[in-house]
Amino acid sequence: MRRYLPELIALPLLPVLVAQGRRTRRITPRLPEAGGPCAGIAGSDAGKPLSLLTVGESPVAGVGVATHEEAITGQLARALSARLQRPVHWHACGRNGATAREALQQVVPSIPAQAVDIALVAFGVNDTTAFRPVRRWQSDLRDLLQAVDARCAPRLLLLSGVPPVARFPALPQPLRWVMGLKASALDCAVRELAPSLARTLYVALELATHDVRMMASDGYHPSAIGCAAWADLLADACLSHWRDSREGHIPFS
DSSP states (O other), X not given: OGGGHHHHHHHHHHHHHHHHHHHHHHHSXXXXXXXXXXXEEESOSOSOOEEEEXXXXXXXXXXXXXXXXXXXXXXXXXXXHHHHTSOEEEEEEEOTTOOHHHHHHHTGGGSOSSOOSEEEEXXXXXXXXXXXXXXXXXXXXXXXXXXXXXXXXXXXXXXXXXXXXXXXXXXXXXXXXXXXXXXXXXXXXXXXHGGGSTTEEEEOOOXXXXXXXXXXXXSSSBOHHHHHHHHHHHHHHHHHHHHTSSSOSOOOO
């Protein structure tokens, strides 16, 4: 019942939601994707390098920040490097506005066909605003994850939770509330999907997005500060996962 709740609530509010959605798109600033290289190295030259690939929608494309080093990919590479005391080679493959289904055609072909240590997959906002049915979203995401795995065979696949759209300041009420319910339903589907996939770690995106510093000027995308907090969350989850594993130590050495 919970997965259908957003649709049941949205139906009687549809005229208001459509009007608010159109107005929000009209008045919200359109920020560009990040400039600069979409690949780089974080950390010193000491130690064996770790490879990181990110696949996702606008935050991976760097919307809301100036460069990819400030976006989630560069920030996660920096966070991992600091914790592991190793250089991290990173590469971002993102597409602004892409749903999980669209990413199969638009993003996966751009992924370098070479093995990586860690791959981060981060989608959900565009599937939320498209009001993608939960079952189709889960199927789309499974197909995408399998395609990423076939392309780069990550030793660990990080699956980010759906962002808390209910806290996006750019969205007015009740649109924000309804979209928040939808995002939560999609996030539950991500959480359910992760255990069925090998080498996959789901990480809930629990950030204090009510803090205006976490959001870019459009009130819709994460700022550099927001990306840094998100990266810390992901990096800490990685370390906890590795330490709780049977080996009890950090792999990939």
